[in-house]
Amino acid sequence: MSSSLIEQAKQKAAYQAVDEHVLPSHRVIGVGSGSTVVHVINRLLQRDPELNAKTVFVPTSFQSRGILLDGGLKVGDVEQYPNVDVTIDGADEVDSQLNAIKGGGGAHLQEKVVAEAANKFVIVADYRKDSKLLGEQWTKGVPIEVVPFAWRAVQKKLQDMGSKDAELRMAVAKAGPVVTDNGNFLIDAPFGLIREPAQLLKDLKLITGVVEVGLFCNMAEIAYFGCEDGSVRIRTK
């Protein structure tokens, strides 16, 4: 499938999710990160400007904050707005139970906080992210944010837990590791097919030095997948 058709699939999912879940009564909207979320923001910008002026948007990264600000929208954070009406975000992979891998863009710490602050968490993605089990299509591993000084110790623990190929994520246009918006490092830890994501999440969070794990278990209420044929597949819990 061409990249423009994939973009169309992302756009369809994003537009439908905004249309069905961002209500005129909502005053605080959580906005995730990544390329699919760009379409979410574009759709938000098409709403009645008077309605947007009465709404605060809570971004989850430097990326989404910048796009919201460029669009003239009012941004806030969870310290000011701990009660979010709805959060819409992308995902790297979603399983049949709506568990998700996130953090391909390294923003999963803020994404999880803003998703948990919301009354409703909605995922938007294209068909390539739709799996029966996590680890089927997203084989780069579970993104794990770690405090920098502990990365080697955490990597060793992950290897002991069976993720032999757990690797520090390296930057592309900079020498050295990726540094997150929170000043931390990332380890991508493959665990093969993940049959019990909630248990894996618990085990990973117990490793000292781990800040947050890119497994979002039992959080999403609904997921929209843009399909190859132009339709949108919806999955609910």
Ligand SMILES: O=C(CO)[C@H](O)[C@H](O)COP(=O)(O)O
């Ligand atoms: O979790 C994320 C960033 O931390 C993104 O939502 C995820 O990587 C999906 O991104 P994209 O929409 O570009 O495929």
